[in-house]
Amino acid sequence: MVTGIATLATNLKQQELGLAVGTKLMKTAMDSVDANAENLDKLMEQSAKTLELAVQPHLGANLDLMG
Numbered sequence: 001m002v003t004g005i006a007t008l009a010t011n012l013k014q015q016e017l018g019l020a021v022g023t024k025l026m027k028t029a030m031d032s033v034d035a036n037a038e039n040l041d042k043l044m045e046q047s048a049k050t051l052e053l054a055v056q057p058h059l060g061a062n063l064d065l066m067g
Contacts, residue, residue, distance in 0.1 A: 053059070
């Protein structure tokens with residue numbers, strides 16, 4: 001009976017540790033995905049601006065102060 005309780009306690013502790021490690025790993029993966037999404041968003045904004053200048057290079061080149 002005592003060994004059964006000891007085994008049960010050990011198994012429960014192992015499951016608890018496994019769940020904690022899995023949760024931490026998932027959080028790390030989610031943080032990584034969030035960071036990659038932010039970087040991709042910035043890159044897309046820069047690319048859109050570069051593409052717009054390439055298609056219409058005259059825009060923003062002149063400033064009309066008189067009119």
